[in-house]
Amino acid sequence: MSELALVCGAGGFIGGHLVKSLLDRGYRVRAVDIKPFDEWWQIHQRATNHQHVDLQDPDECLTACGNGYYPADYATHVFQLAADMGGMGFIETHKAACMLSVLINTNMIQAAKLYPVQRYFYASSACVYAADKQRDPNVTGLKEEDAYPAMPEDGYGWEKLFSERMCRHFREDYGIPTRVARFHNVYGPHGTWTGGREKAPAAICRKVAEAKLKGLDYIEIWGDGTKTRSFQWIDDCIQGIHLLTDSDIVEPLNIGSSEKVSINQLVDLVESIAGVKLERRYQLDQPQGVNGRNSDNTKIKALLGWEPSTPLKDGLKKTYAWIEKQYRDRKAGKRTVS
Secondary structure, X not given: OOOEEEEEOOOOHHHHHHHHHHHHOOOEEEEEOOOOHHHOOOOOOOOEEEOOOOOOOHHHHHHHHOOOOOOOOOOOEEEEOXXXXXXXXXXXXXXXXXXOHHHHHHHHHHHHOOOOOOEEEEXXXXXXXXXXXXXXXXXXOEOHHHHOOOOOOOOHHHHHHHHHHHHHHHHHHHOOOEEEEEEOOEEOOOXXXXXXXXXXXXXXXXXXXXXXXXXXXXXXXXXXXXXXXEOEEHHHXXXXXXXXXXXXXXXXXXXXXXXXXXXXXXXHHHHHHHOOOOEEEEEOOOOOXXXXXXXXXXXXXXXXXXOOOOOHHHHHHHHHHHHHHHHHHXXXXXXXXX
16 A cells, blocks of 8 residues: 555645645545534545544544554654644734644654654744844845744744754654754635634735725735735645655755745735735734744755745735635635635
8 A cells, every 4th residue: 555644734724735735646645633624624535534633632643643543554654734823813812822732743743653654744833933033124034043042933933943842852862754844934725814813915815805895995904014024835835845754854944935025015916916906004003923034945955956936926816816716705605714
């Protein structure tokens, strides 16, 4: 039989795309998530799908990683993407909840230690980077070594940095072949676009679509629009996961676009795609995050000969079209996922 890949957090945005990619690459896939199926972004019938799986429970991790499901088999590849997270509006107001994801990471890597896992992939975040290197909107790209001395984003960033360290020591002490990616903002269709957990590209696409379809002449923007970020197209992210997982690189590696834009520039792009021009109402009392964040891709280019390359405007066209359709369908009373 082909190798079995376990995807934790398979009902989420990146997880759903990863399941499809793994299936296309010939893996058998066991997809697990705590959410019920009607809240999964994508369900792939070629995978074996399991809902209501609470990976904060060590017994559930053993079941998922080992041969506790039918057909009984253990995972040779574990992709740990499961976490309680969202955009800046969520992680700045749910710091304790974000920290509790460390239970998932601890229990899953403990379970993986008991089986002959060939690869253990952990999805970390650019939120691990030191805050003092992100104070200027004109920030230079963040290099992997910029995570230390440690001063990550409170709550979510600390949990990610701790779990990275745990992967390192489980590799050193127990020989688990861990791979760690530091994702910079990932966007695309089949992901959260409303409800409070969405990230900036999805939020801006939704707000512009709403203004367009309601005939409004304004858009509300968190902050003053000058903060900078880079945004990575989902297909590039998935390719980066495979390249890193298949490689011999054991240290954390950036997987993110180096195309830095301000939030105002992001709005410009979405307005152009939608064919509208809106008054901007800045909300300075809303969560905003660091002033500037961008990915330095020197290391990934040197080690893998690759970096995310999809232009933001190209990915946004597909993302906006999907979100506008979701918005129209919801207004028409059709079922959508938030």
